[in-house]
Amino acid sequence: MTKSLLTIKNLKKNYHTLNGEIEAIDNISLDVCEGEFICIVGSSGCGKSTLLNILANLETKSAGEINYHQKDLKIGYMLQEDALFPWLTILDNALLGLVIEKKDSPENIKYVKELLKAYGLAEFQDKYPRQLSGGMKQRVALIRTLATRPDILLLDEPFSALDYQSRLAVSNDVYQIIKKEHKTVIMITHDIAEAISLASRIIVLSKRPAKIKSVYELNLSDTLNPIARRQAPEFSKYYEKIWKDLDINV
Amino acid sequence: MSEVQKKFMRRQKGEKYLILLIQILIVGGFFGLWEILARHKIINEFIFSSPSKIWQTIYDLMLAGNLFHHIFTTLYEILIAFVLGIILGFIIAIILYELPLLAKIVDPFLTMLNSLPKVAIGPLIIIIAGARTKSIIIMALLINLIVSIITIYNGFLNIDPCKLKLLDSLKATKMQKLTKLIIPASYQTIISSLKLNISMSQIGVIMGEFLVSRAGIGYLIIYGTQVFNLSLVMSGILILIIISFILYQIVTYLEHLLLKNKF
């Protein structure tokens, strides 16, 4: 059996503003195991980012428990925007997390250079972000997150800023990178197809306040890559179910 | 290069020279007309002076050996006020950014100070700090500092929240956020505040020299008015125009140099 990395129990989150209280998360419980690729889908504004922000310790919870089953469980957070610094080179951007943590040792710098090389960015390492395409920038942002060697990756709609074509390509790349580095992932998306093509488990959230509406364990063959998965016969079956769960009014 | 491109480049270059030529003609015509009108007593030379008299005045000042003394006094005061304004403006903006509560408290006072015509407190400054260079610099600082603080502070506030969130997720310290993000991201704002600052410093210094009346171009102008030597007044104004033009060009060049290849 795979090892559980963290357990969320009855998590609640209320925001307090001058215009009143906003209930963002209502009673979410979740167990995250090593090597899982969890996709969270839910309509916009339902509280998905809030959940990741709490897991990444950027936001406090209002009630509930989060238990980390490993001492110093390291969390890497990749935001929706690449948030690359325009005045830093690609290499320096990729090293940012290590520099902040004062872990920019020669071995770690070598590791980042290897990552850049492995993912087709070696020749761009002395260039600036503005010289790269959106998909490349997103890959640099992922490498910046991977550089600090996190145990869990939190990805908040990492591809939503890209056009459809690069989105397919980059999500495929990212999937390969993550599988190769054996990372555990919690990813947010509002794209059902993307979720089915990447996840080992999909969690559908209700409208705000977010509750878990349904959970799907996907048994699409793990050897298939995300693009091949889209052609799998079960694909449309899942798609339909999740679409119904989301209850999108068009 | 294609024929059409060559033709286009030639036309662009031609236009550039034409503009420059017309500008020179305007300046030459202006001084020429002024001289002719004054010589033929169509305008009162006593009040309006004339280019030849202005030239004579500047030449005499140079011979007397104090023209450069006045120019350097003014330049020195502008430079000190400019540098102090940038440094203090930067430091105060950082303090306000790091202490949002303080920023909220002082906000209306800053607005008040910003809208106050600073000349009004000039006499007070002279009484407190004395009729000295110090008062002139305080005066100029009062004018350029508020603008610098507001410009740089607003630059800080406009930093992309995503980048801040990124640093938060990496558990960056306050100091790291300042040095890795806030200052480099505001580099452009800080540089563009230089231009504003240099003209504010000049206004402040001339105003200060009017009030303190010891040396400098502002002093020459006010002294000329008092003894009714309008040629001296005109000379002062002319020198001032040249100084501010040159300073502006220097700052523009500096800005170009500092921002080149950056963004």
Ligand SMILES: Nc1ncnc2c1ncn2[C@@H]1O[C@H](COP(=O)(O)OP(=O)(O)O)[C@@H](O)[C@H]1O
């Ligand atoms: N800092 C905040 N203060 C107040 N309300 C917030 C804050 N952050 C998010 N919210 C509200 O909480 C709800 C969920 O937000 P979020 O988690 O960002 O949604 P999404 O599922 O689109 O990521 C939204 O209604 C949003 O307006």
Ligand SMILES: [Mg+2]
């Ligand atoms: Mg969101």
